[in-house]
Amino acid sequence: MQIKKIVIVGGGPAGLMTAYQLLQLEKNARAQNKQVCAFEIHLYDSMPNVGRKFLLAGIGGLNLTHSEPKATFDSRYSNSQNPAQLNGNCPTQVQEWLNDFGAVECRKWAADLGITTFVGSSGRVFPEEMKAAPLLRAWLHELRFPSSGQSVHFHLRHQCVGFNEASMQLEFEHRDTGKVKVQADVIVMAMGGASWPKLGSNGHWQSWLKAENYHVHPLEASNCGFEVKTPWTSFINPKYAGAALKSVALELQFNQIEKFYKKGEFVITPTGIEGSLIYAASAFINQVIRQQGYATVGINLLPDMSYEKVLHALMQNKGSKSFSNHLKSRLGIEGVKAALLFEVLNKEQLKDMPLVAKTIQFLPLVLLKPRPIEEAISSSGGLCLEQLTSDLSAQKNPSLFFAGEMLDWDAPTGGYLLTACLASGVRAANGVFSSFLSAS
Ligand SMILES: Cc1cc2nc3c(=O)[nH]c(=O)nc-3n(C[C@H](O)[C@H](O)[C@H](O)COP(=O)(O)OP(=O)(O)OC[C@H]3O[C@@H](n4cnc5c(N)ncnc54)[C@H](O)[C@@H]3O)c2cc1C
Incomplete structure (x- = not known):
């Protein structure tokens, strides 16, 4: 039996959530005796450890999500095609991810990992400990040592430097081993935007995706001074x-x-x-x-x-x-x-x-x-949503998925950024998994 290789590039909230959701879906499918084709998950990140920006967000208390009513919550989102408006201008695609995974699901996910959250006076939601590290630790433990089923293979210090869509091949550079080519059956790109590049997300993927004829809106500073x-x-x-x-x-x-x-x-x-x-x-x-x-x-x-x-x-x-x-x-x-x-x-x-x-x-x-994008909390712009299907695969390539801040959507601070990154990871994982169910 052929084992499908899923390669996730980027170990931020979006990439980690994609991996987490894939494991959950596999576990549920097996419990229901559903036929699923065999797969392995390989997660690559350029940094020595994953979730660097997530940890940095923890310094401000880790505002995970927001408790306001769903319609108000959703109205916070915009993108370059639907610029921010006071009465809301949430792109349809973002709305769809948030329908599956919004603030309630975000808090439940944290609770499933043993992290209790609370609603602050402003309606913002934080982990009780006001830190990212315990949540990240529990999350990674679940990916490395799941209670049942397979675990995720982590490949750290692997900087993705190129991508050939036709052959589904990625090229990585490792400090010790040099260049290595990786063949994938499914690729999920979750390489973040371009703020705080020293934490790993530098937006270099823009040029490779443009070379493969993807439309990318320039990354610009958002939530910035x-x-x-x-x-x-x-x-x-x-x-x-x-x-x-x-x-x-x-x-x-x-x-x-x-x-x-x-x-x-x-x-x-x-x-x-x-x-x-x-x-x-x-x-x-x-x-x-x-x-x-x-x-x-x-x-x-x-x-x-x-x-x-x-x-x-x-x-x-x-x-x-x-x-x-x-x-x-x-x-x-x-x-x-x-x-x-x-x-x-x-x-x-x-x-x-x-x-x-x-x-x-x-x-x-x-x-x-x-102020320069390097100092911004997040970046706006990114890969245009119009080129993607509702499950976040490329319209021209059903085996290539995207998630997180590298997509063209924008939101203010208040927990909206992390919620949408996580929601898009869930969406992409659901898309990958449903293709495996139908393929089995
Ligand atoms: C100071 C600060 C505070 C914040 N606080 C909050 C907050 O409280 N609440 C909130 O909702 N949001 C907050 N944010 C925003 C939030 O952290 C980001 O929106 C979120 O981390 C984006 O997730 P992501 O997975 O899309 O990308 P990232 O978290 O940027 O992760 C992308 C990953 O991809 C890896 N990568 C990138 N390029 C490559 C490559 N070529 N090869 C291999 N790996 C690669 C990176 O190393 C990184 O690990 C904050 C951001 C900052 C900077």
């Missing part, structure tokens, strides 16, 4: 670089009708701004920059106060106090918040109280470009 158009004066940088602006809101008009508005917090960097509020707005900011070369965001320093109240407080007699002390005592604006106000208004303008009140509630920051 931005650079301000006019560099900070010495007043802000270095003194306030790293300072956090809490309980503020960000507003951005990103098309003629829609306005992004969200409360949150962000951080001043030497060249601009970054942090959770900026990441949440990044798809919209990037859209505006692409259209007009820059984007003006308005920061509301006091989002819970009306303009009238802010103006009323400013108009009170300040006596012998300096204007800084007046701002601090009447409105609680001090430190980096006051510094930003002084950055955008000159001395003359600071005497005009209606203007100061207006600026406190819409402090304009002109953003020129995203």
